[in-house]
Amino acid sequence: MASWSRVVLGVALAACLSGSSLSLAQAPPAAQATEQQIYEKFRAWRTRQPPAPQTEILEKYRALLAAEGLAAVEIDRQVRIVTEQGQRLEIERWNRILTAPAPQFNTRPNAFLVEMTKGVTAGKALDVGMGQGRNAIYLAQQGWDVTGFDPADKAVAAAQEQARGLGVKLNALVLRDDQFNFGTEQWDLVVLSYISPRPLVPRVYDALRPGGLVVVEGFHRDATKTASIGGGVVFDTNELLTLFNRFRIVRYEDREGVADFGLEKTRVVRLAAQKP
Numbered sequence: 001m002a003s004w005s006r007v008v009l010g011v012a013l014a015a016c017l018s019g020s021s022l023s024l025a026q027a028p029p030a031a032q033a034t035e036q037q038i039y040e041k042f043r044a045w046r047t048r049q050p051p052a053p054q055t056e057i058l059e060k061y062r063a064l065l066a067a068e069g070l071a072a073v074e075i076d077r078q079v080r081i082v083t084e085q086g087q088r089l090e091i092e093r094w095n096r097i098l099t100a101p102a103p104q105f106n107t108r109p110n111a112f113l114v115e116m117t118k119g120v121t122a123g124k125a126l127d128v129g130m131g132q133g134r135n136a137i138y139l140a141q142q143g144w145d146v147t148g149f150d151p152a153d154k155a156v157a158a159a160q161e162q163a164r165g166l167g168v169k170l171n172a173l174v175l176r177d178d179q180f181n182f183g184t185e186q187w188d189l190v191v192l193s194y195i196s197p198r199p200l201v202p203r204v205y206d207a208l209r210p211g212g213l214v215v216v217e218g219f220h221r222d223a224t225k226t227a228s229i230g231g232g233v234v235f236d237t238n239e240l241l242t243l244f245n246r247f248r249i250v251r252y253e254d255r256e257g258v259a260d261f262g263l264e265k266t267r268v269v270r271l272a273a274q275k276p
Helices: 035-046 054-067 072-098 111-117 134-141 153-166 198-207 221-225 239-243
Strands: 124-128 145-149 171-173 187-193 208-220 248-258 265-274
Touching: 035 054, 035 072, 054 072, 072 153, 111 134, 111 187, 111 208, 111 248, 111 265, 124 134, 134 145, 134 153, 134 187, 145 153, 153 171, 187 198, 198 208, 208 221, 221 265, 239 248, 239 265
Parallel strands: 124 145, 124 187, 145 171, 187 208
Antiparallel strands: 208 265, 248 265
């Protein structure tokens, strides 16, 4: 995958919560493994690794598979699936998660976003990695002119259907962040809720109008002590303050709370910042 805020493989090499992934111990025998099982095994392992170039990650994974006793031809097959089919399999994974009959995530708007936009004059809003539209639809209901995008096509379709049912206007697009034109000084609000903002900060800064607001929520690194969470949405103490140091910080939180993904009490970080 070229670039997607929730993606494990590709340039970003970052993913959201992976608590439903297969562990190495749960992985089926290689000869019986489906593409999805192979990818989930890699994904679960990848979320526990420190940041590193893709080539280094793949060589390390090859060594792991060799240590498990897999033949060279099978190692090549599994790595090829991860590298060539990872984008499709990641999208399929998030389509399943975001459109599940019994969702394991908060389907209501993010509480921090609701709080930080209360009383703010509605304008043009952008929801990056919109998923099934929980935040985008809420903003549209509050009078915002909302655009959202996500590569998970079934989730975007669900958002469009819900918006039609509620009678609200929503511009929802099936795109990755490297395919979307953020533009220059055209948004009054950008939402980065449980996606990886690191590669996007300069584009978000340029895309916001002066006085525009960006709202971010993710996991503190302490959360990884009890759950497997992709590095893209995991932040060190005060890291968000550094990432958004060109902005005026309106509010920063580092506290215990129930995370939107996983729905368990853990340590989360939140930031609202304004473009000067």
